Amino acid sequence: MIIGCHLSVSKGFEAMGKQAAKIGGNTFQFFTRNPRGGKAKEIDKSDIDALIDFMGKNNFGKILAHAPYTLNPCSNNERTREFAFETMTDDLERMEYLPGNMYNFHPGSHVGQGVEKGIELISGLLNKVLFKDMKTTVLLETMAGKGSEVGSRFEEINKIISNVSLNDKLGVCLDTCHVFDAGYDIVNNLDGVLENFDKAIGLNRLKAVHLNDSMNYLGCHKDRHQKIGKGAIGTEAFARIINHPTLKNLPFYLETPNELDGYAEEISLLKSLYK
Ligand code: FE
Ligand code: FE
Numbered sequence: 310m311i312i313g314c315h316l317s318v319s320k321g322f323e324a325m326g327k328q329a330a331k332i333g334g335n336t337f338q339f340f341t342r343n344p345r346g347g348k349a350k351e352i353d354k355s356d357i358d359a360l361i362d363f364m365g366k367n368n369f370g371k372i373l374a375h376a377p378y379t380l381n382p383c384s385n386n387e388r389t390r391e392f393a394f395e396t397m398t399d400d401l402e403r404m405e406y407l408p409g410n411m412y413n414f415h416p417g418s419h420v421g422q423g424v425e426k427g428i429e430l431i432s433g434l435l436n437k438v439l440f441k442d443m444k445t446t447v448l449l450e451t452m453a454g455k456g457s458e459v460g461s462r463f464e465e466i467n468k469i470i471s472n473v474s475l476n477d478k479l480g481v482c483l484d485t486c487h488v489f490d491a492g493y494d495i496v497n498n499l500d501g502v503l504e505n506f507d508k509a510i511g512l513n514r515l516k517a518v519h520l521n522d523s524m525n526y527l528g529c530h531k532d533r534h535q536k537i538g539k540g541a542i543g544t545e546a547f548a549r550i551i552n553h554p555t556l557k558n559l560p561f562y563l564e565t566p567n568e569l570d571g572y573a574e575e576i577s578l579l580k581s582l583y584k
């Protein structure tokens with residue numbers, strides 16, 4: 310089982326690897342910079358190489374970098390779209406120091422311009438920032454559909470991907486809280502949701518899973534994460550999710566409201582449920 314949680318990059322890259330292992334994980338997710346945006350730290354190549362070495366020795370799965378929340382490729386504000394372009398360009402250059410891993414972003418909110426315009430702008434950004442020899446897979450995250458978020462329907466994600474020329478660099482990260490809040494019933498009909506994903510996007514695009522319970526009900530469009538088993542999705546549904554033949558070999562990343570000890574408990578719970 311490949312499992313980890315969201316960690317802070319503040320103490321460096323190798324430190325995250327060690328922290329992940331200490332709490333029972335063999336992967337992790339981190340923000341490329343302050344989640345509210347701003348400048349990323351200077352690259353420390355020896356620290357990154359130490360992480361790569363540590364990951365190799367400890368059989369880690371792929372790690373997942375997460376773009377800042379403020380990144381909105383389909384904003385109606387030109388400066389905000391420029392920020393998305395500059396940030397993603399810089400992040401993807403940096404990711405080349407960690408070849409073969411993944412970078413996840415939220416497709417964005419169209420803020421009244423309409424879903425079609427949103428899709429066009431997101432594909433447009435991807436067409437500008439992806440490059441031929443890159444070694445990172447860029448993941449679009451499935452969203453809860455809060456406000457004017459694009460990407461809460463699998464069909465929208467597929468349209469974005471189809472409009473990108475280098476779309477062999479693209480994949481999807483399925484967030485359990487987000488899809489549940491978007492109205493996909495992963496509690497009572499996981500097979501149906503995955504079939505739906507396959508028809509709309511193709512399961513070959515599914516590269517990662519964010520494991521979060523939800524504070525709210527199916528289809529609420531809220532996006533409030535809850536600890537595993539403490540929300541509307543529940544422990545039994547998570548046992549089915551992590552053991553589903555389509556999902557069980559994907560990397561799982563926890564983004565639940567926890568400190569490190571809470572994450573350690575969730576990782577051990579999920580490992581005990583994994584067959
Ligand atoms: Fe996210
Ligand atoms: Fe997520």
Ligand code: ZN
Nearest residue numbers: 486487532534
């Ligand atoms: Zn979320």
